[in-house]
Amino acid sequence: MNGANFVVHALKEQNVTQVFGYPGGAIMPLYDALYDGGVEHLLCRHEQGAAMAAIGYARATGKVGVCIATSGPGATNLITGLADALLDSIPIIAITGQVPTNLIGTDAFQEIDVFGLSLACTKHSFMVQSADQLGPIIEQAFEIATTGRPGPVLIDLPKDIQIGPSVAHTLAKLVHSNNYLDNRLIAQAKLMIESSNKPLLYVGGGVGMANAVGELRDFIEQTRIPSVCTLKAIGCIPHHSPYFMGMVGMHGSKASNLAIQECDLLIAIGARFDDRVTGKLDEFAPNAKVIHLDVDAAEIDKLRQVTLSMTDDLKQVLPAITIKPNITPWKKHIATMKAKHVSRYDHPGEPIFAPALLRQLAQSIPGDTVICSDVGQHQMWVAQHMFVDRPENHITSSGLGTMGFGIPAAVGAQVARPNDMVIAISGDGSFMMNVQELGTIKRKKLPIKILLIDNQRLGMVRQWQELFFNGRYSETILTDNPDFVTLASAFDIPGETIETKSQISQALQRLLTSEGPYLLHVSISEAENVWPLVPPGAPNDKMMESIE
Amino acid sequence: MKSLLIIEAKNSPEFLERLLRVCRHRGFTTTNINAETGNSQQTLHITITVVSERNISLLTKQIEKIIGVKQVATLRQEKNIKATA
Incomplete structure (x- = not known):
């Protein structure tokens, strides 16, 4: 050998x-x-x-x-x-x-x-x-x-x-011993939770990576503490959970961002206080004591000084600190905020409104569908308007924000889970960054469904140019995009283009019922922006909700 | 704030690269460094002086994550730091 x-x-x-x-x-x-x-x-x-x-x-x-x-x-x-x-x-x-x-x-x-x-x-x-x-x-x-x-x-x-010749090696049997939790810290955490009037869970991607989704859900079920999540933690908390307010941060829900600012105890679980989450760090959760649970000690006090931290396995920690606080007024307030700030999908005219399209898609797909989004406006719309109930079913480039991620990630997901539907949702900018992977889809006959949301712009950059650079659209206009349906057909991927609301239902049906891969190319207006938006350098309660 | 760190690590050809990269990336300027292998050549003993406005714990926690690091000790106070190389 x-x-x-x-x-x-x-x-x-x-x-x-x-x-x-x-x-x-x-x-x-x-x-x-x-x-x-x-x-x-x-x-x-x-x-x-x-x-x-x-x-x-x-x-x-x-x-x-x-x-x-x-x-x-x-x-x-x-x-x-x-x-x-x-x-x-x-x-x-x-x-x-x-x-x-x-x-x-x-x-x-x-x-x-x-x-x-x-x-x-x-x-x-x-x-x-x-x-x-x-x-x-x-x-x-x-x-x-x-x-x-x-x-x-x-x-x-x-x-x-x-x-050259190899040298025999016998795999060692690795033994991972359970750590013993610090009972003093557990008691202190429970006391903080019990004495809090406005506790809030800030759930990050570390929960899924620690395989602690079940423990988190049990914790939420028993404590009834309201929660928000990061982009990477989408799916950790069931979307129908009564006190779950969705994603927090720059494009987070208004209710999430307001709740963060109001809470008196923030329990960060596998989260790292990323700048896209915190906005102006000095004014993030200004009234809150912080319990930080993260396996990486380097994340503790890196950005936010915390009151109490534990770096133990979340699967052990979460059950250990479970205690139900008496927070009825806070929960009522959260429910009111959540109801008051729901997303709206009424939109004038015939042009397709991407959030409504994605909402409709989410209502049409099997529960085990894997969504792989690319990076840009469509990524935020997916995070805001599609509901996913397992973190492994929402795959996106969170930390690095890598355009071109969606199609190849979908390839990997489809190979891994051949019996589940995999949908790649991309924008016209991102799609072109790894378009060659359509060749991989063809070669392996992967039945990936591609939803391409096309505004002929680098939409997120264009949005910032509109809002913060006086409308100087430097190199973000992509009116010279190729004919995407023709491009896909060169890889034996059938597809179609739609541009009006009346075309959506039947087109989604063709997308979802196609036996093999399919490209649904959706033309939308370049003027659509992602809202709300916490402007750079602003605290999370200073959200922009329109151009005005 | 000037800080002196004493690091013990498993000896490897690239360890100093890893260490210096982490120091720079995390916002610390290296002003002095001395590295020696122990008698067995298995262990590297390093003393390093870094300067930054940032809290030194932000760096030591990152250094502790480098694979092969066995121990990191910190001396914070500038007046206690003497030339090490």
């Missing part, structure tokens, strides 16, 4: 069944091993697509996603995907080919110091320097990617080690 065969063997030992990648010179031995090695490889049409497909796979399943690329440009093309996974704490393993060890540092063909490049965009990275390191490194890589705060790990693998 050579090193490349050993890698495939080790991947199988880690229960990896599918990987995403793109071959090239320095990774050819590994591709030879993959040829009949028993791990399915999905050829993406760009390494960035492979990385994002691995992210989609990981997010849709909770398993580790694996992507593979060659040295040099293949490896550098992975970088944005690795950064995306780092910001969103997604466990992926990237394996990159490298020139033979004797050529490293000689500026050989397709040689770049990808290990050096990886330092800023991975949780950890390895350069394999000898065959005997291979087994321990692969084992450590999976361990590091999945434990504590998850994240991406890169393994740079020189070609001579792939070709």
Whole structure:
């Protein structure tokens, strides 16, 4: 068994069944091993697509996603995907080919110091320097990617080690012992909750990553404490939960943002006080004591000084601090705010109103549908107006805000969950950033439904130009977009264009009942903006709700 | 605020790169650094002086997350810091 065969063997030992990648010179031995090695490889049409497909796979399943690329440009093309996974704490393993060890540092063909490049965009990275390191490194890589705060790990693998003989390695049986909670902190947290008049849960993506959604729901069920969530936590709390007010922050619901400002106890659970959430940090939740629960100690006091923190496993902490406070007036107030600030879908004229379209779509899809959104206005409309009841069913680039994420992430999600419907919702700007992945959809006959919301603009940037740059629309006008339906047809993906409200129902039916992939191209007005909006530098209760 | 950190880590060729990158990225300027391997070559002993307006705990928590770090100790007070290299 050579090193490349050993890698495939080790991947199988880690229960990896599918990987995403793109071959090239320095990774050819590994591709030879993959040829009949028993791990399915999905050829993406760009390494960035492979990385994002691995992210989609990981997010849709909770398993580790694996992507593979060659040295040099293949490896550098992975970088944005690795950064995306780092910001969103997604466990992926990237394996990159490298020139033979004797050529490293000689500026050989397709040689770049990808290990050096990886330092800023991975949780950890390895350069394999000898065959005997291979087994321990692969084992450590999976361990590091999945434990504590998850994240991406890169393994740079020189070609001579792939070709050379492997060294046997037996997987260690990892034992994760339960931590003992600090009873003093538990008691203090319960006292804070019990004595609070206006407690509020601020739920972040860490809940899903900790596989603690059930514990969170039990906590909410028993305490009846109102809640808001971040973009990445959408799905953690059932949308029909009576005191759940939706997303908080720059494009959060008005009720969420007002509740944050009014609460006297903020319980941050797997959340990191991101600037898109807090607005003006000094005025975020100004009246609140803060309990911060997060596995990453570096997040504690990073931005907001907290009253009490715990870095233990949320699955243990949440049941331990469960206590029902007497907060009837607060709950009534929350219910009133929630009812007062519901989204409105009445919209004049025949042009399609994207929020209403997405609401209708949400009402038409099976419960296990995976929504993969891209980045921009449509992403915020999805977050605001579609309801998703599992975090693994809402996949989007939250921290890095990576345009081009949606289509390849949908590829990964569909591969991971072949029996569930996967819908990629994109904008015309984002769609063009990884449009080559339509080739992957065609190649693997993936039945992905694509909803392309097209305003012939880089809509979110255009919105900011309108609001904050005196309407100077610098390089955001995309009236020269291609004919998207024709483009999709070149990849054997059927589709249609709609532009009026009366066309929506039947078009959605065709989208959702198509056996294979389908593109529904929706033309909307460029004048539509995402509301509400907390302007940059403003506190969350100073929301803009229209142009006026 | 000038701070002196004493770090013990598993020796690896890239460890100093990782450490210096984290210091810079998190808003700390490195003004002095000394690194030595222990007798076994397995462990790296580092003393590093950094300057920043930010609280030093923001940096030490990030350093503690670097794979291979065994221990991070902080001396905060400027008057206590002596030349280390």
